[in-house]
Amino acid sequence: MSILRPLRAVALLGAGLAVCATTVSPATAAEPNWQAQPTYGTYNLGAGFSPDPYQVSVAAGGNTSATNLRGDMSGCINWGAPDVDLNYSAGGYPLTIGAQSGIDTVLIVYDPNGNWWFNDDAHGSNPAIRLNNPPNGNYNVWVGTYQCGVGTPGATVYFTER
Numbered sequence: 001m002s003i004l005r006p007l008r009a010v011a012l013l014g015a016g017l018a019v020c021a022t023t024v025s026p027a028t029a030a031e032p033n034w035q036a037q038p039t040y041g042t043y044n045l046g047a048g049f050s051p052d053p054y055q056v057s058v059a060a061g062g063n064t065s066a067t068n069l070r071g072d073m074s075g076c077i078n079w080g081a082p083d084v085d086l087n088y089s090a091g092g093y094p095l096t097i098g099a100q101s102g103i104d105t106v107l108i109v110y111d112p113n114g115n116w117w118f119n120d121d122a123h124g125s126n127p128a129i130r131l132n133n134p135p136n137g138n139y140n141v142w143v144g145t146y147q148c149g150v151g152t153p154g155a156t157v158y159f160t161e162r
């Protein structure tokens, strides 16, 4: 009979993990949905692209706090879809993704290697993220408003290799 003890312990541990899994997966996904169709389009750029900077008009912000993704992030974004997707073919240049707006914005990028990047105030209140060795592939870009509850003001996303 003693052999039942460890088996029972394993069974109880398994049940505990199952309960945890159901409580940590509520309606709000753990990550912003980088697989969704981007709200303001997908752009294909290769190294040496022109014009540089390449600009896309978006509306910044959304209803979800970026702190849900990581505690050191801030601002509010559209959790349900990226604002812009970039399919990039690298060529040895650094790649900078930035945003410009009349209001204080933040930038979140999910890169092809699965890394989440955040910036708030690289240039005044405008954010930018510079990748010195950008990988090929799909970049997912969110422009957030630093303050939540300010609606979805206009902003420009830009890509540059300079």
Ligand SMILES: [Ca+2]
Pocket (backbone or CB within 6 Å): 034, 035, 036, 082, 085, 138, 139, 140
């Ligand atoms: Ca994507």
Ligand SMILES: [Ca+2]
Pocket (backbone or CB within 6 Å): 104, 105, 106, 119, 120, 121, 124, 125, 126, 127, 146
């Ligand atoms: Ca900012």
